[in-house]
Amino acid sequence: MPTPSLAALPIRRLTPRDLTACADLSEDRGWPREEHKWGFLLTAGKGYGIDDPDGGLVSACVVTEYGPQDRLDLGAIGMVLVAERHSRQGIGRHLMRHVVSAMGTTPLTLHATPNGQPLYEELGFKVTGRAEMLCGHFTHDASGPSVATRAATAEDLTAILRLDEEVFGADRTHIITRLPAFADQLRVAEANGRIIGFAGAWPNMATQVVGPLIARDTETAKALIASLAAHTDRLLRTDIDVRHEELLTWAKDHGLASVAFNAVMTYGISELPGDWTRRFAPLTVAAG
Numbered sequence: 001m002p003t004p005s006l007a008a009l010p011i012r013r014l015t016p017r018d019l020t021a022c023a024d025l026s027e028d029r030g031w032p033r034e035e036h037k038w039g040f041l042l043t044a045g046k047g048y049g050i051d052d053p054d055g056g057l058v059s060a061c062v063v064t065e066y067g068p069q070d071r072l073d074l075g076a077i078g079m080v081l082v083a084e085r086h087s088r089q090g091i092g093r094h095l096m097r098h099v100v101s102a103m104g105t106t107p108l109t110l111h112a113t114p115n116g117q118p119l120y121e122e123l124g125f126k127v128t129g130r131a132e133m134l135c136g137h138f139t140h141d142a143s144g145p146s147v148a149t150r151a152a153t154a155e156d157l158t159a160i161l162r163l164d165e166e167v168f169g170a171d172r173t174h175i176i177t178r179l180p181a182f183a184d185q186l187r188v189a190e191a192n193g194r195i196i197g198f199a200g201a202w203p204n205m206a207t208q209v210v211g212p213l214i215a216r217d218t219e220t221a222k223a224l225i226a227s228l229a230a231h232t233d234r235l236l237r238t239d240i241d242v243r244h245e246e247l248l249t250w251a252k253d254h255g256l257a258s259v260a261f262n263a264v265m266t267y268g269i270s271e272l273p274g275d276w277t278r279r280f281a282p283l284t285v286a287a288g
Contacts, residue, residue: 065106147224149224150187150190152188167278179283184208191216239285
């Protein structure tokens, strides 16, 4: 358990006004500040934090909820951080227990680093998959992609939302409708006049993160990644479900290198909803 003084500190809801404090906490733990991502998550999700009496935050995390508000389908927990000066005192456990309790019977998911996985297992989360983080400068084929892609337009939104809910397994309209403002790029893949996939690329420090990546098949996923890469000079970064072995091999053959693995964990459900065969990468691991 936390030390008595820290255990007595209240856990409160964070708001977008806490953006700087959250970015400071990231930096304190050696993570990038990621202010653009923090701003998105604090607006689209629910932040929880513990204030440090000496200033700043002791700990923080964000929960992104999916589905109807009166009966949520899924909650994704991310950005779980404890200030270095308060680490190894049970603060993360204290905050996570509060969040799990607050979510009630809602199924939960998170992406765990090797360091965080034992805590989540202690709390009852089970490993149900893995994601591999890749990063690098994408190198293009001379032949080009075999599936047609283009920039998304406002008229595509209805079809994108319909496809996304079918593949993700829960309504995330509040996330997808924020993509045009959050992402540098949002592109769709088409076949016979029908949208068969879409992907975003959003700025994160020196990289562009590819996500979400929803596609009918691996060839469509390849075409979307290649089209995003063609419109940026930045390093690409993405987190691909390891079951998509062909896409991982292709991405590594095109300049992206493996950086890390995260365990995909769930609580209250044995596996994530939706169709994993068409779900290649999340918007961000923090949002499931």
